[in-house]
Each structure stands twice: as C-alpha cells, then as structure tokens.
Amino acid sequence: MLKIGCHLSSAKGFYAMGKDALSIGANTFQFFTRNPRGSKAKEIDPNDAAALRDLAKQEGISHILAHAPYTLNACSADPKVREFAHMVMQDDMQRMEYLPGSYYNFHPGSHTGQGEEVGIALIAEVLNAILTPEQTTTVLLETMAGKGTEVGCTFSQLRQIIDQVSLEDKMGVCLDTCHVYDAGYDLVNDLDGVLTQFDKEIGLSRLKAIHLNDSMNPFRSHKDRHQKxxxxxxxxxxxxxxxNHPVLRNLPFYLETPNELPGYAKEIALLRSLYHEKQE
Structure with a gap:
C-alpha cells in the first residue's frame, strides 16, 4: 500500500491532524513542531497526543514526520543563531517523545561564508549535543537545493555530517524530489543512477522518507520552489x-506542494491511481 500524506497545520492539535489526514485519503502526515518562521511552540496536551496515538493504531497511520522551523541554522557564523538551533532542537526532541517512533526532519543550514567543512562540523556538533540513546525519534537530514551557502545539497555533505555524529543510529535522510533535482541529481532521466549514487555515498538504509514535490524551476537551477x-x-x-521504484515504493511520501486540503486530496488520489499495488 502506498504510504502517503501531506503537510498539515498543527494549530488544532495532534488528533485533529490525524482526522484531517484520514479525510483526504492519507495514511501519514507531516507537521511543523512550532511556528515555521519563529520559535514559539504550542504547549502539548498529553491527552491529545494519546488520542492521536490511538487513532493512528486504529486507522493504520504511521511514519509521522515532524518538521523543524525554517528559522534554524545550526551552522551559522553567529553563535547566538547556533545556540537558538540547539535550544529548539533539544526541546523538540523532548516533545517528540509524545509520538514515539516518529521522524524529525530539519534543513541542515547555511554556513554563511565559513565554508562547507566548518558548516558540516557545526551541524554535527549540535546533533551530538541533542541526541540521546534513549530517544525513539529518528532525526532526518533533508536534501537541499544548493541556494547560496546551503549545506546538504550533495549526498557527500550529508554523509560527512552523519559520519561526525556519535549516535548515528538515530540519523537518517529525507530526500526532497524538488531539491535534489534542482541540486543537479537527475531524477527524471536517471533515477536508478541517482539512487545508486545515494547508496554509494550515504547508504540506502539511511533513506527513511521522501518529500514528493514537483519543481517550478529547471534541472540544476539551485532554487527551491515547489510545484504541484x-x-x-x-x-x-x-x-x-x-x-513505484523498488527502492522507494515502501517508504513514506509527504507532499509539500502549494495546496490546501482539497488539492492534497486530489494529488493523493492521483498518486494512488498511479501506484502499482501488484508489486506488493
């Protein structure tokens, strides 16, 4: 069965997100842990979290993915910005335990002129400070498009981050189709080649999730504009x-296309119609 969902608003709470997901034919979903352009996080209601866990068990919702706010930059040249990333991510790790076994995705950040090597080391430093052996959450590095001084636009950079993380068993990768295409990985004409390269440089066992987005921009544009x-x-x-690719078809897919719920419902129905169930 295709495991697919979209990005949902967390404003109404966990249980409401689960109901919204089911209403559009989704069996997973993604949400922001807090204001995506700020720092404030809504207080978690343990009963609400428990209600989502029960609903998920009853309805087959799994692989819930939380997304860190865009304001994080774990490799900024500004120590205060890095400290903010540390603080938010550490708090998010604690909050994620209300949904045990879920994923937490974040943008690695921009090195702001310090250089790729320094940026990679700073990202790993934050991860080493926040990850614990007890946590049930898997933290995912998102593949990036390569705007400006972004870190994470090559598979090699992501592997270098993981290699410097002590608790690397808590780490994985979320591949964003728009981002990697814009970064120069040709998913259209050489999907097998891209996955072979991913396996060689990172390892397919690290690939945990897919952000399924079309792109407004051409191949290797190093932009980040999602399209339906x-x-x-x-x-x-x-x-x-x-x-339908054998390597990808059993992973969870999350839509981040420019849509509201009715649009997501149409995309989910379209993608389900294109999914080859007989391969199961």
Missing part, C-alpha cells in the same frame, strides 16, 4: 516512476 505534482519540471511520469 505533474505541473513542474519533473512531470507526472517521473513522479509515477519514483513512487
């Missing part, structure tokens, strides 16, 4: 190949 499924430079045929 089938309406961008990747196209619908590439999306069909991605969700």
């Amino acid at each position: 499924i089938g309406e961008g430079s990747l196209g619908l045929s590439a999306m069909e190949r991605i969700i």
Whole structure:
C-alpha cells in the first residue's frame, strides 16, 4: 500500500491532524513542531497526543514526520543563531517523545561564508549535543537545493555530517524530489543512477522518507520552489516512476506542494491511481 500524506497545520492539535489526514485519503502526515518562521511552540496536551496515538493504531497511520522551523541554522557564523538551533532542537526532541517512533526532519543550514567543512562540523556538533540513546525519534537530514551557502545539497555533505555524529543510529535522510533535482541529481532521466549514487555515498538504509514535490524551476537551477505534482519540471511520469521504484515504493511520501486540503486530496488520489499495488 502506498504510504502517503501531506503537510498539515498543527494549530488544532495532534488528533485533529490525524482526522484531517484520514479525510483526504492519507495514511501519514507531516507537521511543523512550532511556528515555521519563529520559535514559539504550542504547549502539548498529553491527552491529545494519546488520542492521536490511538487513532493512528486504529486507522493504520504511521511514519509521522515532524518538521523543524525554517528559522534554524545550526551552522551559522553567529553563535547566538547556533545556540537558538540547539535550544529548539533539544526541546523538540523532548516533545517528540509524545509520538514515539516518529521522524524529525530539519534543513541542515547555511554556513554563511565559513565554508562547507566548518558548516558540516557545526551541524554535527549540535546533533551530538541533542541526541540521546534513549530517544525513539529518528532525526532526518533533508536534501537541499544548493541556494547560496546551503549545506546538504550533495549526498557527500550529508554523509560527512552523519559520519561526525556519535549516535548515528538515530540519523537518517529525507530526500526532497524538488531539491535534489534542482541540486543537479537527475531524477527524471536517471533515477536508478541517482539512487545508486545515494547508496554509494550515504547508504540506502539511511533513506527513511521522501518529500514528493514537483519543481517550478529547471534541472540544476539551485532554487527551491515547489510545484504541484505533474505541473513542474519533473512531470507526472517521473513522479509515477519514483513512487513505484523498488527502492522507494515502501517508504513514506509527504507532499509539500502549494495546496490546501482539497488539492492534497486530489494529488493523493492521483498518486494512488498511479501506484502499482501488484508489486506488493
């Protein structure tokens, strides 16, 4: 069965997100842990979290993915910005234990002129400070498009971060289709080659989730503008190949396309119609 969902608003709480996911035909979902452009986090209601856990068990919702706010930059040249990233991520790790066994995704950050090597070391430093052996959450590095001084636009950079993390068993990767295509990995014409390269440089066992997004920009543009499924430079045929690829088809897919719930429902229905169940 295709494991697919989208990004949902957490404003109404955990249980409401679960109900919203089910209403659009999703069996997983992603949400921001707090204000995506700020730092404030809504206080967690333990009963609400328990209600989502019960609903998820009853309805087959799994692989819930939390997304860190965009304001984090664990490799900034500004120590105060790095400390903010440390503080938020440490708090998020504690909050995530209300949903045991989930994923937590974040953008590695921008080295702001310090250089790739320094940026990688600073990201690993924050991860080493926040990860604990007891946590049930797997932290995912997101593949980036390569804007400006972004770190994480190559598989090699992501592997270097993981290699410097002591508790690397708590680490994984979320591959964003828009980002990697914009970064120069040709998912349209050489999907097998991209996955072979990922396996060589990171290891496919580290690939835990897919952000399934089309792109408003052309190949190797180093932009980050998501488009609706089938309406961008990747196209619908590439999306069909991605969700059915033997290496990817059993991973959870999360839509971050420019949509509201009705639009997501249409995309989910479209993708389910393109999924080859007989391969199960």
